Amino acid sequence: MQSSNLFEDLFPSLDGEQAFTLYEAVKDRLPFASHPTNSERHSGLLDVAPSVDAFVFDAFGVLNVGTTPIPGASDCIQELRRLGKKVFVLTNAASFNRNETFEKFNKLGFDFTHDELVTSRNAAELDLASFGPEHCWGVAATDTFRIEDLACQSLEITDDPETYENVSAFLFLSVQNWTEARQALLEKSLSQNPRPVVIANPDIVAPRGEYFSVEPGYFGHRMDRHYGIDVHFHGKPFPSVYDLVEERLQGSQIEPGRICMVGDTLHTDVLGGAARGWKTALVTDHGLFKGLDPELYIDKSGIRPDWMVGSI
Known part of the structure; x- marks a missing residue:
């Protein structure tokens, strides 16, 4: 596996440890956040739903892996809606325009509206x-x-x-x-x-x-x-995309501490949500930490989610 030499090489193929090292190397460029001392483990997001009014989902490793939806993800979204929760997708995928992003999630079997889909490209285009x-x-x-x-x-x-x-x-x-x-x-x-x-x-x-x-x-x-x-x-963990989500929540009277960022990474999903004052949930079974012990990387990075779930 070729090392990145801290951004010296172009197009290196990296393993998980090398990828983690790169994110650690740029922490001075990332937002600062406070984190809880311990993470609570739960079987799914419905366990923490009483503490949350709006759930903001990363896509890869949380809702889908490639072109395959994660089993149970759509059902979870529907149940959260039934409970009166606001739901959004917040993705760093910038290749697609607004309509293409909508079609992508529609084909995956999710019924998100255009207003529930927030991308890093949205924020970049405003810039x-x-x-x-x-x-x-x-x-x-x-x-x-x-x-x-x-x-x-x-x-x-x-x-x-x-x-x-x-x-x-x-x-x-x-x-x-x-x-x-x-x-x-x-x-x-x-x-x-x-x-x-x-x-x-x-x-x-x-x-x-x-x-x-x-x-x-x-x-x-x-x-x-x-x-x-x-x-x-622009994109997680940087602030402009969180501005867009909170703008779409204006009028709902939802406090930041009642919003939860749900993702599979520490330096993007968890760090970005925590820096905004949101709650955070790390998904461990499908994305970055599939087959790994996330506690090892939580301890190394100091970035800790409020909750950990295998799948949503």
């Missing part, structure tokens, strides 16, 4: 608008990306060096088509002409069966650490 209409954005995206999806001037950056010089800022939605050659072109261009970079998916890694691949957050932290570039991160 693009704040830069002003004069900016032209160079976008790293997937094969299905359409320039017209963004309400701003943009170009897809590829292998042509001129495209890197013809934009005034950069946006990472995905690294599906990103290459070492493109990263080299970007870093050369930024070293000669520094410009802002917006990362719409701050995940450093993603599970790929037996290993972890790197995600847009990896390249954002690399540029932040080694080149001093002005990098804007």
